[in-house]
Amino acid sequence: MxxxxxxxxxxxxxxxxxxxxxxxxxxxxxxxxxxxxxxxxxxxxxxxxxxxxxxxxxxxxxxxxxxxxxxxxxxxxxxxxxxxxxxxxxxGHPPEPRYQQPDTVSPRLQRVLDAMPDSPAMMRTATWDVVAWNRAASLVLTDYGKLPPRQRNILRLLFSDTRIQAAQDDWLKVARYVVGAFRADAARAGAEVGELVEDLRQSSPQFDALWRNHDVIGHGDGLKRLHHPVEGSIDLEFSTFAVEGRPDLCMMVYIPGNADAAAKIQRLLVPSGEQSSMA
Missing domain, CATH: 1.10.260.40 (lambda repressor-like DNA-binding domains)
Incomplete structure (x- = not known):
């Protein structure tokens, strides 16, 4: 010094x-x-x-x-x-990040999500619990508001919910990517991640096998194709962002990958009554 x-x-x-x-x-x-x-x-x-x-x-x-x-x-x-x-x-260096499991986000961060009405966006923790989302995320990805808080976890949904699995264009590829990216976050979460990993390993042989591979994958951005129950295939581009002052949080934003995807998202955003009047 x-x-x-x-x-x-x-x-x-x-x-x-x-x-x-x-x-x-x-x-x-x-x-x-x-x-x-x-x-x-x-x-x-x-x-x-x-x-x-x-x-x-x-x-x-x-x-x-x-x-x-x-x-x-x-x-x-x-x-x-x-x-x-x-x-x-x-x-000469900042402290190690201190993981804190948040139950929710500040009103300011929620407003950031809501300011992107045409792009599904969410806030997730280092244990991949979804703690905030906008309306587009509910309509295009998953209606997290209808799930108990414990089930608002991307890993639990991916390895246990058949509807989420069916929505993936290549479930195994997505699962391998998510587990590798989660492992990169797990070290920051420390003891908080132990119970989640054990639950997943006991309940899902697929997760157990992928976890034992010890793959670590960066997850800054990428492409995703969803099979939506109403609109069919939707191509998305996603990016992840760190939240200043909140090392426990990550913001994920999905944007339409092409004009067709944009049109499909727009139709989902229109209330059902207005869709009928527009037909």
Missing amino acids: SDAATTSLGQFLRERRTRLDPASFGLGLGRRRTPGLRREEVAQRAHISATWYTWLEQNRGGAPSSDVLQRLAGALMLTELEREHMFILAL
């Missing part, structure tokens, strides 16, 4: 400490000569010695460990962005 980085870390810790309100921690009693928390109070909150914390602010004692930095992030009430900044100052 360079002297410049060390100095910046000390300044950053000192700045964040002095911005904290002692009263919010029940520490507002008595006279305080300086703003914010005292060094020993931050050290106590982080479960490290006051001497060690003082050295960090004074740019002494070498680089702290990732564990110490995590505890300091909690003690100083840092945001995710501030925590990442602190790690870069201290160690």
